[in-house]
Amino acid sequence: MTARPLPGAPAAEALLAETAARAARLPNPPHLVMVRLGEDPASVSYVRGKDRKAREVGLSSTVHALPETTSQAELLDLIARLNADDAVNGILVQLPLPAHVSEQAVLHAIDPRKDVDGFHPLNVGELWAGRPALRPCTPAGILYLLDHYGLAIAGQRAVVVGRSHIVGRPLAALLLERDATVTIAHSRTRDLGAVTREADLLLVAVGRAHLITPEMVKPGATVIDVGINRVPGEGGGKAHLTGDVHPDVAEVAGALTPVPGGVGPMTIAQLLANTASAAEMQASRLLSR
Numbered sequence: 001m002t003a004r005p006l007p008g009a010p011a012a013e014a015l016l017a018e019t020a021a022r023a024a025r026l027p028n029p030p031h032l033v034m035v036r037l038g039e040d041p042a043s044v045s046y047v048r049g050k051d052r053k054a055r056e057v058g059l060s061s062t063v064h065a066l067p068e069t070t071s072q073a074e075l076l077d078l079i080a081r082l083n084a085d086d087a088v089n090g091i092l093v094q095l096p097l098p099a100h101v102s103e104q105a106v107l108h109a110i111d112p113r114k115d116v117d118g119f120h121p122l123n124v125g126e127l128w129a130g131r132p133a134l135r136p137c138t139p140a141g142i143l144y145l146l147d148h149y150g151l152a153i154a155g156q157r158a159v160v161v162g163r164s165h166i167v168g169r170p171l172a173a174l175l176l177e178r179d180a181t182v183t184i185a186h187s188r189t190r191d192l193g194a195v196t197r198e199a200d201l202l203l204v205a206v207g208r209a210h211l212i213t214p215e216m217v218k219p220g221a222t223v224i225d226v227g228i229n230r231v232p233g234e235g236g237g238k239a240h241l242t243g244d245v246h247p248d249v250a251e252v253a254g255a256l257t258p259v260p261g262g263v264g265p266m267t268i269a270q271l272l273a274n275t276a277s278a279a280e281m282q283a284s285r286l287l288s289r
């Protein structure tokens, strides 16, 4: 048996088309502002990809590429100006930040109504309370992908491997909201394979190439591979990307997302959908004040 592939592109295209239609209904194109510090190649490439897609769907997008040495005070000052600017609907500060800048201070500073990453503590709290709010892009994008392919969530045994604030924890919250029975595994989990083998729906966000091997997967399970690992090319050849899930898992799983081309495109599409949501909420607030 070989697992049904779950490519991100068709699901991402559907979400991007919905977003373009919502953007066209607003008086002005939703405006996303992204801020990055330094020249980390992965961050440069991700921000460029988001900026390009934003324009494709009729959003406006501005990138502030600041030097690595930018002080925390300067960054907080920029965020304050973006918060106060009614022409800015969404703000994203690319992570990770340099060590001299407190991630917590930055994420607290962003106006929760413009927090298109869903990382502000107010939005985190609303998420766990099951109330409407801006939701983190990778987890929300994964749920959209599951729905797009008609894969069941309610009543399923879901195992999330990884408990980061950007993927694992919010993903667990969204699955719980959709009535899955959720387990969160992490680096201190004993006998990881025994836990993952219980999963009808296995979602892996760790950042270790090929951590999940076939004997760790229940036959027929749906496997979502969030990991993005850069593997240097052999003998100085070109580097390539690989996931947290071993390719042989395709022989056991019922369905499996590829890396690249799986969850990554969903993250970008969801970010733009969140920007449209933020703009819609702000437009209705401006009308009523």
Ligand SMILES: NC(=O)C1=CN([C@@H]2O[C@H](COP(=O)(O)OP(=O)(O)OC[C@H]3O[C@@H](n4cnc5c(N)ncnc54)[C@H](OP(=O)(O)O)[C@@H]3O)[C@@H](O)[C@H]2O)C=CC1
Residues within 6 Å of the ligand: 138, 161, 162, 163, 164, 165, 166, 167, 168, 185, 186, 187, 188, 189, 192, 205, 206, 207, 208, 211, 226, 227, 228, 229, 263, 264, 265, 267
């Ligand atoms: N496709 C996409 O859109 C995105 C992809 N990513 C990718 O997803 C991966 C995870 O990212 P992120 O969540 O930010 O990573 P973090 O490094 O923040 O978190 C990794 C998590 O994995 C856990 N972990 C580490 N080793 C093991 C192990 N051997 N067994 C079980 N759990 C383990 C850690 O546990 P503990 O808490 O105990 O330390 C931690 O909770 C990365 O490859 C990243 O590049 C991230 C965001 C978006």
Ligand SMILES: Nc1nc(=O)c2c([nH]1)NC[C@@H]1CN(c3ccc(C(=O)N[C@@H](CCC(=O)O)C(=O)O)cc3)C=[N+]21
Residues within 6 Å of the ligand: 045, 046, 049, 092, 093, 094, 095, 096, 117, 137, 138, 228, 241, 259, 260, 261, 262, 263, 264, 265, 267, 268
């Ligand atoms: N404030 C903030 N918000 C984020 O959402 C955020 C962040 N910081 N920091 C880093 C992580 C990572 N992330 C990805 C986005 C797109 C792809 C993506 O498009 N991946 C392509 C491949 C891209 C490539 O070729 O390098 C794919 O999987 O097909 C991957 C990873 C968002 N993150």
